[in-house]
Amino acid sequence: MTAHPTESSARKTELIINAAHQQFSRYGFFKVTMDEIAEQAGMGKASLYYYFPTKERLFEAVVLNEQRKFLDCVEMIVKKNITASEKLRQYVQLRFEYFNKIVTLNVSEVRSSTKMKPILRKLFDIVSAQELEVINGFIREGKKLGEFHIRSAEVAARVFQHALHGLRILYRRRMEDVDEAERNFEPLREEMTELAEVYLRGISRAN
Amino acid sequence: MTAHPTESSARKTELIINAAHQQFSRYGFFKVTMDEIAEQAGMGKASLYYYFPTKERLFEAVVLNEQRKFLDCVEMIVKKNITASEKLRQYVQLRFEYFNKIVTLNVSEVRSSTKMKPILRKLFDIVSAQELEVINGFIREGKKLGEFHIRSAEVAARVFQHALHGLRILYRRRMEDVDEAERNFEPLREEMTELAEVYLRGISRAN
DNA sequence: TTTTAGACCATTACAGTATTACGGTCGAAA
DNA sequence: TTTCGACCGTAATACTGTAATGGTCTAAAA
Numbered sequence: 001m002t003a004h005p006t007e008s009s010a011r012k013t014e015l016i017i018n019a020a021h022q023q024f025s026r027y028g029f030f031k032v033t034m035d036e037i038a039e040q041a042g043m044g045k046a047s048l049y050y051y052f053p054t055k056e057r058l059f060e061a062v063v064l065n066e067q068r069k070f071l072d073c074v075e076m077i078v079k080k081n082i083t084a085s086e087k088l089r090q091y092v093q094l095r096f097e098y099f100n101k102i103v104t105l106n107v108s109e110v111r112s113s114t115k116m117k118p119i120l121r122k123l124f125d126i127v128s129a130q131e132l133e134v135i136n137g138f139i140r141e142g143k144k145l146g147e148f149h150i151r152s153a154e155v156a157a158r159v160f161q162h163a164l165h166g167l168r169i170l171y172r173r174r175m176e177d178v179d180e181a182e183r184n185f186e187p188l189r190e191e192m193t194e195l196a197e198v199y200l201r202g203i204s205r206a207n
Numbered sequence: 208m209t210a211h212p213t214e215s216s217a218r219k220t221e222l223i224i225n226a227a228h229q230q231f232s233r234y235g236f237f238k239v240t241m242d243e244i245a246e247q248a249g250m251g252k253a254s255l256y257y258y259f260p261t262k263e264r265l266f267e268a269v270v271l272n273e274q275r276k277f278l279d280c281v282e283m284i285v286k287k288n289i290t291a292s293e294k295l296r297q298y299v300q301l302r303f304e305y306f307n308k309i310v311t312l313n314v315s316e317v318r319s320s321t322k323m324k325p326i327l328r329k330l331f332d333i334v335s336a337q338e339l340e341v342i343n344g345f346i347r348e349g350k351k352l353g354e355f356h357i358r359s360a361e362v363a364a365r366v367f368q369h370a371l372h373g374l375r376i377l378y379r380r381r382m383e384d385v386d387e388a389e390r391n392f393e394p395l396r397e398e399m400t401e402l403a404e405v406y407l408r409g410i411s412r413a414n
Numbered sequence: 415t416t417t418t419a420g421a422c423c424a425t426t427a428c429a430g431t432a433t434t435a436c437g438g439t440c441g442a443a444a
Numbered sequence: 445t446t447t448c449g450a451c452c453g454t455a456a457t458a459c460t461g462t463a464a465t466g467g468t469c470t471a472a473a474a
Contacts, residue, residue: 166373
């Protein structure tokens with residue numbers, strides 16, 4: 001029997017993750033202390049360490065939480081009964097939303113930390129691999145159904161993924177100098193969308 | 208009558224630029240001292256300052272030199288009597304070569320300097336604007352001749368430019384961790400080429 | 415047994431300072 | 445006009461002591 005029987009261990013971790021997310025997105029990874037997160041979560045610092053071994057792992061959990069939500073939505077699209085082109089279009093929109101969420105966590109800043117670098121690398125490599133698999137699936141599906149006409153689905157998928165990724169990096173860099181409150185990534189969404197349209201046309205069977 | 212009548216002032220600046228280029232690409236902007244560049248150029252440091260007012264301006268001159276050579280080649284392509292698609296293909300190859308040259312100067316490192324940032328920004332903004340104009344020209348030309356079918360040449364050009372730019376940034380970032388001697392940007396060339404092919408197909412008139 | 419927190423430790427970031435190195439200048443000379 | 449040795453002022457660097465903070469431990473509460 002626990003002290004707060006209404007909150008299981010899983011709910012506690014969720015509580016902590018939310019508190020951490022709030023603090024991290026507001027002040028950035030380095031400016032936030034574990035004591036502050038603990039206070040935000042309404043408990044002592046040592047309690048945090050009961051659930052998370054290090055500050056880095058806590059941050060990782062925050063990111064993982066977002067990734068999980070994103071990947072769940074991706075699965076929804078995969079299962080939909082629509083054309084491959086339409087799936088790719090919807091995926092691009094979803095990917096932009098996910099990017100927007102991650103941006104607020106200032107991940108690029110955290111990347112400068114020696115400790116965090118390999119952890120983040122691993123995290124994003126996993127999502128990147130899954131993303132590639134998903135895009136690949138869309139394109140293979142479209143190829144099979146005669147919607148697309150391409151030599152290699154693998155190449156087409158990878159280039160498309162990289163082009164989208166490149167656009168995101170480009171815009172993130174462009175926004176570095178801009179005041180945080182003024183940042184607007186809508187132009188990025190438009191370019192991602194436009195690129196997708198042209199790319200889809202480029203791999204579509206001529207008709 | 209000068210001390211060395213065989214070398215005009217213009218040749219001297221060229222000599223200095225070459226010496227600086229060599230040093231900068233070998234050790235990077237910050238690790239190289241003006242004394243070292245002077246020694247490499249076979250003259251005293253004070254002489255350098257007769258031709259260039261600051262270290263930053265000297266670096267700028269080195270970059271400008273490469274940009275000039277690049278833009279000359281671009282003009283050659285523009286004037287060629289080939290299809291717009293073919294011009295764009297050749298441009299992509301040339302752009303990759305230029306990128307490869309600039310990469311050796313470790314420009315991204317130099318960008319961290321507060322003094323250099325605005326200077327580099329201005330430099331690359333100019334080239335970027337010219338690049339956009341050139342790509343725009345290709346696409347408008349192709350549209351006029353019925354080769355391409357698009358709503359807006361401006362949008363198509365900008366998205367294409369950004370996608371290529373994004374790919375370059377992506378690969379440069381990916382190579383950061385890699386040992387300098389091991390860096391190989393050929394995969395980037397291939398992706399730029401593949402993207403161009405698909406993009407060209409995407410904006411081409413269906414037939 | 416699970417969970418919490420106060421006290422504690424060790425490491426690292428940071429402020430302050432002394433020193434050096436380097437970008438840049440000047441005046442004389444060729 | 446061009447070159448260079450000598451010089452200057454600033455800014456990066458190395459160094460040191462201090463404070464902050466990530467992380468641990470023990471004991472008690474639930």
